[in-house]
Amino acid sequence: MSAADRSHNPEIMDRLRQIVGTEHMIEDAERRDFFSTDLSWRPGEVADAVIQPASIEELAASVQLVTQEGRAVVARGGGMSYTSGYTPVEKNSVLVDMRRMNRILEINEDDMYVIVECGCTWKTLHEALSPLGLRTPYWGPLSGAYATVGGALSQNSLFHGSGTGGTAAESVLGLKVVLADGTVVSTGSWGHKHGSPFWRHFGPDMTGIFLADTGAMGIKAAAALRLVPAPKHTGYLSYRFDTLAAMLAAQVRIARLGIASECYGFDPYYNAGFEKQGITFEEGLSIVGKIARKGGLKGLKRAAKVAFGGKKILKDVPYSLHMTLDGLTEGVAAEHTDLAAEICVEEGGTEMASSIPTVFRNAPFGGVRTILLGSDGEIWIPVHGYFPLSVAVKAAEATEKFLAERKPLMEKHGIKTSYLTCFSGPEFVIEPSFYWRDALGPFRLSLIEPEFAEKWKDIPADEERRAVALGLRDELRGLFDSLGALHLQIGKYYPYQEMMADGTLVHLLKGVKSVVDPQRRVNPGSLGL
Numbered sequence: 462m463s464a465a466d467r468s469h470n471p472e473i474m475d476r477l478r479q480i481v482g483t484e485h486m487i488e489d490a491e492r493r494d495f496f497s498t499d500l501s502w503r504p505g506e507v508a509d510a511v512i513q514p515a516s517i518e519e520l521a522a523s524v525q526l527v528t529q530e531g532r533a534v535v536a537r538g539g540g541m542s543y544t545s546g547y548t549p550v551e552k553n554s555v556l557v558d559m560r561r562m563n564r565i566l567e568i569n570e571d572d573m574y575v576i577v578e579c580g581c582t583w584k585t586l587h588e589a590l591s592p593l594g595l596r597t598p599y600w601g602p603l604s605g606a607y608a609t610v611g612g613a614l615s616q617n618s619l620f621h622g623s624g625t626g627g628t629a630a631e632s633v634l635g636l637k638v639v640l641a642d643g644t645v646v647s648t649g650s651w652g653h654k655h656g657s658p659f660w661r662h663f664g665p666d667m668t669g670i671f672l673a674d675t676g677a678m679g680i681k682a683a684a685a686l687r688l689v690p691a692p693k694h695t696g697y698l699s700y701r702f703d704t705l706a707a708m709l710a711a712q713v714r715i716a717r718l719g720i721a722s723e724c725y726g727f728d729p730y731y732n733a734g735f736e737k738q739g740i741t742f743e744e745g746l747s748i749v750g751k752i753a754r755k756g757g758l759k760g761l762k763r764a765a766k767v768a769f770g771g772k773k774i775l776k777d778v779p780y781s782l783h784m785t786l787d788g789l790t791e792g793v794a795a796e797h798t799d800l801a802a803e804i805c806v807e808e809g810g811t812e813m814a815s816s817i818p819t820v821f822r823n824a825p826f827g828g829v830r831t832i833l834l835g836s837d838g839e840i841w842i843p844v845h846g847y848f849p850l851s852v853a854v855k856a857a858e859a860t861e862k863f864l865a866e867r868k869p870l871m872e873k874h875g876i877k878t879s880y881l882t883c884f885s886g887p888e889f890v891i892e893p894s895f896y897w898r899d900a901l902g903p904f905r906l907s908l909i910e911p912e913f914a915e916k917w918k919d920i921p922a923d924e925e926r927r928a929v930a931l932g933l934r935d936e937l938r939g940l941f942d943s944l945g946a947l948h949l950q951i952g953k954y955y956p957y958q959e960m961m962a963d964g965t966l967v968h969l970l971k972g973v974k975s976v977v978d979p980q981r982r983v984n985p986g987s988l989g990l
Contacts, residue, residue: 473530477512477555480522485561487511491903496556497549498904499540500833501954502842502931505548508535508556515561517578517637517645517682524680525643527555528982534641535984536680538612539582540904541604541829543842544952546616546675550986557680559611565589566683572659573688574634579611579681583621584826586610590688597686598626604833605826607908611681616950617673621825623885624721625787628949630672631886632686634661638671638679641978651685658685670973675952677987678977692722692787696798697818700810701778708780709857709882711808713850715784716884720797723818723883724784730879782810783818830909835877835896838917840905840927844934845892846946853889856944857882860893863940867933874929890949893937895930899923951988958989 478486488510496511514520527534533554537547559580566576583601590596600621602608613629635649635658648668651658661668671678702708708726715721784801788794834841848856864878880893900922906914948955958967974990
């Protein structure tokens with residue numbers, strides 16, 4: 462059947478409606494375009510239809526039907542990708558909105574794992590586990606109110622808990638994955654005919670094939686994640702540093718000790734941005750009760766410190782470092798906090814009010830406006846590099862040099878930049894971002910508060926400025942790759958295959974794809990496949 466025939470074949474659409482229900486199949490042009498768009502500004506195709514299955518049976522039947530017709534099928538989670546992770550590259554594609562598959566299927570407190578459908582958000586999972594005193598080692602990105610478990614496992618992700626728990630993929634024990642032909646495969650000990658998903662490494666690590674694959678190997682339907690006791694005590698620290706080198710020296714030393722659940726650094730522009738739209742006095746007051754309830758008299762004191770320290774804490778701060786340090790006992794948390802504080806002082810840091818890490822921890826999944834946009838509604842788009850700790854200073858200095866050399870070009874076009882640094886276990890991440898005035902578009906506008914959407918909805922498109930910003934992003938990607946950078950969120954943006962030194966590895970990758978998806982119908986283009 463030709464592409465033209467497929468695009469006008471009503472039978473497949475009728476059969477998909479029968480599987481998922483008419484109300485859960487989206488066919489109007491405006492909504493199809495909405496779901497086919499991510500945050501990347503990269504060109505793509507608009508899906509012919511968007512389906513919203515509610516079960517693994519509906520998902521498997523739909524995938525089998527779509528691929529048998531020769532169409533591409535692409536899974537979408539919360540839509541937070543900025544690397545074309547789920548945007549179709551072929552006409553006649555069918556997009557799978559996974560968010561109806563959002564149930565928590567089992568919380569096993571005895572064997573310390575949780576089974577969750579992959580359309581569940583990290584916020585929902587966290588709120589279900591918290592009353593039990595449990596969480597997953599990695600427990601979500603800042604956008605976890607939208608971001609789904611499956612999206613994070615496909616793209617890989619870091620933030621909450623990553624300092625000690627690693628990236629999202631490292632919390633996984635097993636998966637149920639729908640392959641291109643509709644077959645459902647279970648990995649790890651979940652694949653044992655009498656087993657449960659308590660152990661990942663039962664034979665070769667088949668789970669890993671489907672992690673950080675940006676959806677190329679199959680559609681993740683359910684995941685079994687390791688559980689750990691939630692910390693009962695947390696220390697919070699924020700320090701200012703006058704130089705990048707001093708901040709990074711402290712950050713790297715803390716990373717090697719493995720004592721901070723989160724530890725992230727801001728550059729001068731990031732600091733200034735938070736002054737304009739970040740942690741305000743009013744926002745500090747809004748979480749006073751939550752912090753106080755958690756910590757008794759100490760909680761009241763800390764809450765007051767947050768509320769009154771929230772405004773202007775980053776005014777004229779060159780570099781700032783923010784930490785949360787957890788412990789099952791008060792003594793452990795205090796010891797880790799003291800160790801980190803001593804390191805910061807030894808590297809020339811000056812302590813500040815710890816409002817930012819306190820708010821991020823106690824309100825971990827707030828709105829995404831302050832993450833996805835600049836303080837005046839500018840477009841935000843990042844690029845990042847993932848390095849060993851020994852390369853942290855070199856990578857950061859190369860970033861600052863790059864941005865300084867291109868400052869005249871950016872000033873000419875009204876483009877601003879910032880970057881943050883963090884670590885995931887003993888690995889260092891730097892993420893520069895570019896900001897510019899441009900049309901936000903329906904998807905970004907849907908993610909922010911109505912008053913801000915109304916305020917910024919008429920910002921005009923600026924294709925010239927956008928082209929310069931995206932070109933600078935590409936240049937910085939190339940610089941990072943020349944330094945040996947790895948990447949999360951590979952999607953269709955980072956040239957995964959071209960970065961591999963060993964052609965045999967790429968051949969193996971393509972071989973695996975040929976087994977699980979011989980016709981290349983699952984998210985074609987992802988990982989360059």
